[in-house]
Amino acid sequence: MADERDDLDVSGDGAPAAVAGSRMTREQSRANTRDRLLAAARSVFARSGFHGASVEEIASEAGFSTGALYSNFDGKEDLFLALMEREIDEHAREIADAVRARASIAERATGGARRWMTMIDREPELLLLFMEFWAYGVRDPDVRPKVAERFAQMRQVLTGLIADGVREFDLELALPAEQLAVAIDALADGIARQKLADPDAVPDDLMGRVLSLLFAAATRPAPRTGTRSAP
Amino acid sequence: MADERDDLDVSGDGAPAAVAGSRMTREQSRANTRDRLLAAARSVFARSGFHGASVEEIASEAGFSTGALYSNFDGKEDLFLALMEREIDEHAREIADAVRARASIAERATGGARRWMTMIDREPELLLLFMEFWAYGVRDPDVRPKVAERFAQMRQVLTGLIADGVREFDLELALPAEQLAVAIDALADGIARQKLADPDAVPDDLMGRVLSLLFAAATRPAPRTGTRSAP
DNA sequence: CGAATTGGATAATGAACATTATCGAAATAA
């Protein structure tokens, strides 16, 4: 009998799939299903929301049964948290890259803002999804800390970016960097929310302009420190 | 026979009560049940969230059957929208009052901010609830415009407040008032979200300070106009 | 007063869905 093991990888699926080329060790195979489940989860959750999505649908879109899903995750919530972690990592990195690439403070602000707006346009469902889950998670005492942690992750990245800018451009802040980060994160979130509910209400350059204003007001050249900052 | 029909509208139709003192006309009675249902909805929704709350629970907490609920509203969603409208009205009024009571621009900003922070502390579940529903509503094409409208309501109030300030203090804005309102609304939302997920991350005075900075950067004294503003 | 209207109660309906118990087969280990 022909050993037709080449697993009809029909689902082009793209993304994170590990092509079932040749034989896979247990570990590899497991990691592979996990990835495919996560990819399916991303797509289904984004389409239907956390409440609207059914684990059945996710499993089947991944080409597995719910059994497989429950064998790899503790349940719907756990699956979602894993997804969220992965996505936030990626988003944070993207923003950070956009910011660091720019030369001046103002350009950094508008660069980051522009990237954020682009992300809203490109994947509105994903942001929507996070907010939905945020609401769900905040209510549940077991989940809240995990949600808080994920958002703290984002704040930390922002704090780091601000601190970098302050150091590189030799500035002084009217507000601790952490707090500025909170405000910026809040602004970004809020802008996203408004735009998702009513895209016309939010001009694309608004966030950049506001950020610039805010930075202009919140920073000033540092008084004489060791670091050279010639006038 | 005494025609005890003379219920000359004793009911000051204050908020939700309407003591069934004497006989009530059909209309009154209906309005009364509606109010009681809304009050119960507020409490149950706040406690359990939009998804978590069951219409049965709401009806029964109001002392009615689900039949009554469906006789007064088109369903869970409609009930919620009615509630939301009422609540946003009230919140907006509260903020507006807090702002108008102050003398200077800076005081208005911090006054409004402080009131907002108080509201977050006082009724976190309600804000949470709105955000949850926002996520639900944005996804549904039938609901989205209604949600957008409710939020636009808030933006309008803010725009009005800004315009008032600009006029009274004879200022010039670096940004159209509507856009500034969008940004402030966004900031308020975002701050609320952060604080709800992780109260310790958000100092109480942060929003006021940020708003002050933002206004400082976004306003300048208007150049000579008709209105007297002697230098 | 009698007829028509309607607010609200009661009790289905019927579907959706997260989770789990169980089992087969493949992969590792002996």
Place this chain on the structure above:
DNA sequence: TTATTTCGATAATGTTCATTATCCAATTCG
């Protein structure tokens, strides 16, 4: 090879809930 682990499939299980069909009684109208 045989034994053992474990990934994943199959098929319940059991609950929860929004919504509606039907009906009663009180109110309004003629």
